[in-house]
Amino acid sequence: MSQWVDYRALKQSIGIAQVLSSYHVPLQPVGGNQLRGRCPLPTHGSERSRESFSVHTAKNVWACHSASCCDARQGRVGGNILDLVALLERCSIREAALRLQEGWSTGSRVCEQLASRGSSSSPAPLQPLSFSLPLSWHPYLAQRGIDSSTAAQFEVGYYAGPGFLRGRIAFPIHDSEGRLVAYAGRSIDGSEPRYLFPPGFRKSQVVFNLHRACREVAARPAGCVIVEGFFDCLRVHQAGYSKVIALMGVNLSELQENLLLARFREVVLMLDADEAGRRATQQLAARLRESVSLHIAEVPSGRQPDQLSSEEIELILLQSEGAFRT
Numbered sequence: 078m079s080q081w082v083d084y085r086a087l088k089q090s091i092g093i094a095q096v097l098s099s100y101h102v103p104l105q106p107v108g109g110n111q112l113r114g115r116c117p118l119p120t121h122g123s124e125r126s127r128e129s130f131s132v133h134t135a136k137n138v139w140a141c142h143s144a145s146c147c148d149a150r151q152g153r154v155g156g157n158i159l160d161l162v163a164l165l166e167r168c169s170i171r172e173a174a175l176r177l178q179e180g181w182s183t184g185s186r187v188c189e190q191l192a193s194r195g196s197s198s199s200p201a202p203l204q205p206l207s208f209s210l211p212l213s214w215h216p217y218l219a220q221r222g223i224d225s226s227t228a229a230q231f232e233v234g235y236y237a238g239p240g241f242l243r244g245r246i247a248f249p250i251h252d253s254e255g256r257l258v259a260y261a262g263r264s265i266d267g268s269e270p271r272y273l274f275p276p277g278f279r280k281s282q283v284v285f286n287l288h289r290a291c292r293e294v295a296a297r298p299a300g301c302v303i304v305e306g307f308f309d310c311l312r313v314h315q316a317g318y319s320k321v322i323a324l325m326g327v328n329l330s331e332l333q334e335n336l337l338l339a340r341f342r343e344v345v346l347m348l349d350a351d352e353a354g355r356r357a358t359q360q361l362a363a364r365l366r367e368s369v370s371l372h373i374a375e376v377p378s379g380r381q382p383d384q385l386s387s388e389e390i391e392l393i394l395l396q397s398e399g400a401f402r403t
């Protein structure tokens with residue numbers, strides 16, 4: 078079956094800078110919507126032309142002025158994001174479009190984000206993905222203390238396919254209705270950034286694992302554990318606390334706050350016990366204290382929930398008096 082691809086929508090909605098950053102191509106801004114740097118294309122053989130590659134972010138186009146690089150591309154100086162990905166991935170334009178579509182899911186989301194940039198209006202809601210990635214078990218998950226049943230429950234796994242998540246552990250992210258809206262990818266070989274999110278995705282619009290944490294909540298009052306990261310969330314869940322959600326960082330947006338307050342009367346803050354986590358804990362506690370019954374989990378200094386054993390997690394949560402083990 079041939080999949081339908083909207084080339085025009087892709088070219089319009091996906092920013093070339095985002096595409097290049099997903100390939101970890103370092104470029105420097107040189108003013109006037111332009112970026113410049115070393116050419117990342119496989120057609121580029123010249124060692125001398127270090128700054129031959131340029132990008133115009135407003136026009137969403139690229140060019141490399143190295144003569145040998147142009148020759149290897151049938152004399153073409155540059156092109157759009159589809160040409161670019163086709164060259165980088167050594168694939169056809171159609172294949173490149175499919176990869177972009179997969180990696181970026183909904184171009185409209187990026188469009189809407191770009192359209193709303195600079196305005197104070199609330200961001201467009203996340204659109205459900207029309208596909209899911211084939212993921213498999215990887216020993217890295219065991220290294221992080223995740224067992225196979227937890228990985229299966231969260232549908233987390235290694236992605237070997239094409240696109241920006243290639244070679245990463247992919248975490249499916251769902252909206253509060255349980256619809257898949259994005260994947261985040263964790264590198265497993267130490268490469269930076271450790272976590273990749275699709276361009277256009279805003280962590281502030283969604284709470285990781287909220288749909289599962291709410292599943293058994295028949296009626297309020299009910300409580301949840303709030304952690305920072307994906308692995309924290311999986312480990313706390315694995316320790317027997319299924320009502321756990323992750324902020325994917327230390328920030329709580331107004332939208333996230335509303336999602337939580339609409340569902341929970343009691344929360345336990347279990348952020349990392351580093352400086353950023355401690356500071357965020359104090360801020361969130363001050364913010365949430367009036368709306369919910371609030372507890373703070375005493376994570377040992379310098380540690381984070383995903384580094385704790387199930388027994389340690391249980392002990393800490395029992396001591397924090399958030400009594401909603403499930």
Ligand SMILES: [Zn+2]
Nearest residue numbers: 116121141146
């Ligand atoms: Zn080049």
